[in-house]
Amino acid sequence: MRRPLQVTLLVLSGLGLLHASLFTDLCLRYVKPGMRPLLIVSGVVLLVLGVVEAAARDGRSERKGHGRHGGQAHVAAPDDELERHHGHDHSAVPRVAWLLLLPALSLLFYAPPALGAYTASRQPAKVIAEQDDFDPLPRTSPLPITLTDFTTRVQQDRSLAIKARTVEMSGLVTPVPGGGSWDLTRIIISCCAADAQSVKVRIYSDSIPPANTWVSVTGNWHPGGKLGTRSAPVALDAQTVKKIQRPSNGYQDALPFPSG
Numbered sequence: 001m002r003r004p005l006q007v008t009l010l011v012l013s014g015l016g017l018l019h020a021s022l023f024t025d026l027c028l029r030y031v032k033p034g035m036r037p038l039l040i041v042s043g044v045v046l047l048v049l050g051v052v053e054a055a056a057r058d059g060r061s062e063r064k065g066h067g068r069h070g071g072q073a074h075v076a077a078p079d080d081e082l083e084r085h086h087g088h089d090h091s092a093v094p095r096v097a098w099l100l101l102l103p104a105l106s107l108l109f110y111a112p113p114a115l116g117a118y119t120a121s122r123q124p125a126k127v128i129a130e131q132d133d134f135d136p137l138p139r140t141s142p143l144p145i146t147l148t149d150f151t152t153r154v155q156q157d158r159s160l161a162i163k164a165r166t167v168e169m170s171g172l173v174t175p176v177p178g179g180g181s182w183d184l185t186r187i188i189i190s191c192c193a194a195d196a197q198s199v200k201v202r203i204y205s206d207s208i209p210p211a212n213t214w215v216s217v218t219g220n221w222h223p224g225g226k227l228g229t230r231s232a233p234v235a236l237d238a239q240t241v242k243k244i245q246r247p248s249n250g251y252q253d254a255l256p257f258p259s260g
Contacts, residue, residue, distance in 0.1 A: 003053070010046050012104040013046045013104040014042075014046030016103070018040065022043065025248060030112075031191070117212045120185040121176075123198045143166065146254065147200070150162070150234070155229060155234065171185050173213045173215060179208065182205075183201065200234070201235065202234060204222055204236070217236065219239045219240075220236065244256075
């Protein structure tokens with residue numbers, strides 16, 4: 001890879017990062033919001049390096065041009081001739097560097113989709129931490145609640161506070177084998193998409209929405225086992241299922257947006 005292509009790669013990589021992190025929200029498909037400033041800085045650095053290298057190259061070309069016009073022929077150093085003769089050029093970059101063009105072009109023209117039902121269906125549900133003390137639930141109805149809190153209330157809250165309560169949760173639709181039900185899912189990342197984990201609540205409803213659809217669900221706990229113990233199913237009998245837009249915090253187990 002020669003100098004012009006190295007410059008092109010730096011500029012494309014910088015533009016790709018800035019496109020994904022500064023001009024759009026694409027980066028939130030792959031990393032947490034807290035990583036966004038670092039991506040912006042990285043994009044600026046790559047872009048500046050590319051511009052500086054391009055300017056420096058133009059300067060060198062201009063000096064060589066003046067040298068030729070002044071009657072001074074360029075004589076290659078013996079070491080340079082020897083390296084070219086043997087097929088070695090230490091100014092070149094290994095051909096594998098061409099592969100770096102793929103992610104740069106991808107960020108600019110076709111960004112990979114966010115993690116969704118395909119990933120969630122192949123992951124076990126995230127293990128929920130043990131909790132002993134629970135605050136009283138607000139009297140709001142329906143009660144906005146995260147999937148993690150719902151799971152904890154169902155399987156660990158001995159006061160049975162979740163029983164007969166109408167709750168509201170949001171997440172993406174993940175099909176389950178056999179049909180008849182589906183999983184409401186939140187994919188959670190600690191740093192980036194590589195460490196993703198899933199929180200799931202089984203939903204029983206009259207119809208099954210398409211996979212990867214973001215929905216808001218209201219309903220009541222689906223009875224089974226002993227509430228407040230691990231035998232209780234983390235499941236909901238749905239009363240309403242409404243399609244929503246994917247939230248900007250799609251990789252967090254967040255409360256649903258207020259209805260209306």
